[in-house]
Amino acid sequence: MIQQSKAMDRLPKQFFAALVKKAQEMSAEHDDMINLGQGNHDKPTPSHIVDALKQGAENPAYHRYGPFSGYLFLKEAVAGYYKREYGVELDPKTEVAIVPGTKTGIVELCQCLLSPGEVALVPDPGYPDYWSGIAIAGATMHPMALKEQCQFLPDYRELSDATRRAAKMMFLNYPNNPTGVRAHASFFEKTVAFAAKHEISVVHDFAYGAIGYDEKPRSFLQSEGAKEVGVELFTMSKLYNMAGWRVGFVVGNAQIVNMLETLQDHYHCSIFGGLQEAAAHALNEEQTSVDRLVDMYRSRRDALVKAAREIGWEVTAPQGSFFAWFPVPKGYDSQAFSDLLLEKAHIVTAPGIGFGAHGEGYVRLGLLAEEDVLVEAVHRVGKLGLFKNE
């Protein structure tokens, strides 16, 4: 009789799996489905990066095992990028770790920083993979409510003394998935002070770092003292439409970077050298493809928000990330509204409750379809007659 481990027992249920299944079934029956429910970019990787991979694939040096923690040239490219983009100094040898996508980095960091029974603070609503990492490590999570009246930033004053004492690690994520807000310098400063006082390691997830609309998003590491208390997750996935390539980084605190690389020595032998070369090329080159990408998302955001306001949907425009976080109309919870949109308007959205209890009352829409498709989706919502203009 096969018995699974306790770690497997602890894995949280994949809330969105049922949604993905239903959306697939509906798509098989209807050819007019609009899928705004997932976080997968809709454009390919820029061709100059693909070409760099092709070139890298030809290099026999990469056909053998490479350095376990990856090539220094890629870490130098990350350090160069942080210096140019954010004015942050990173030592490529000790303050940059390469991960096969930050999704993996999240799970591994939990193993580095949490022991069974310890507490990790997570944003609620938040990216569900934090829960998985914490569960696998056998730790407990404590949600920090992100409320609209507090600009979707956690209020550390709400945490009890016992929680502050028990917490060993904290996840933050700005620009935020799912709410689309950015964090300002004073919030990060407060975070550094709070984390230092209570000896909590901060993991700031900067997955949408380059995707900011009206102001450039801040790196957590720009704040004084940030490197003493934590690390930042930085990924190629969103910035260069490279989600399928699986290249990300953990940067900042040298002790944490060292722990992660030690753990990784047991798990991986880094990522393919050709991939590392292509990733370094992407980071070192002119960032015009990124500028174009952000312009495209901005234009989609503006079209979506304008169309929503025209049907009387009172929405707030996202400041960053490629998600819009819109309130559900009166009389619905997020699941019921999302189901209604799926069944009656053939639109897939992610119900807020899937991101945590404080996600209730909202749905997440990805800016991951062409502008006219986003506007068509809102017109279909308008036809349901749920908002006061209708």
Ligand SMILES: Cc1ncc(COP(=O)(O)O)c(C=O)c1O
């Ligand atoms: C907030 C957030 N963090 C991390 C990730 C994972 O990115 P990666 O492709 O680097 O694993 C995602 C992907 O959707 C995300 O939304």
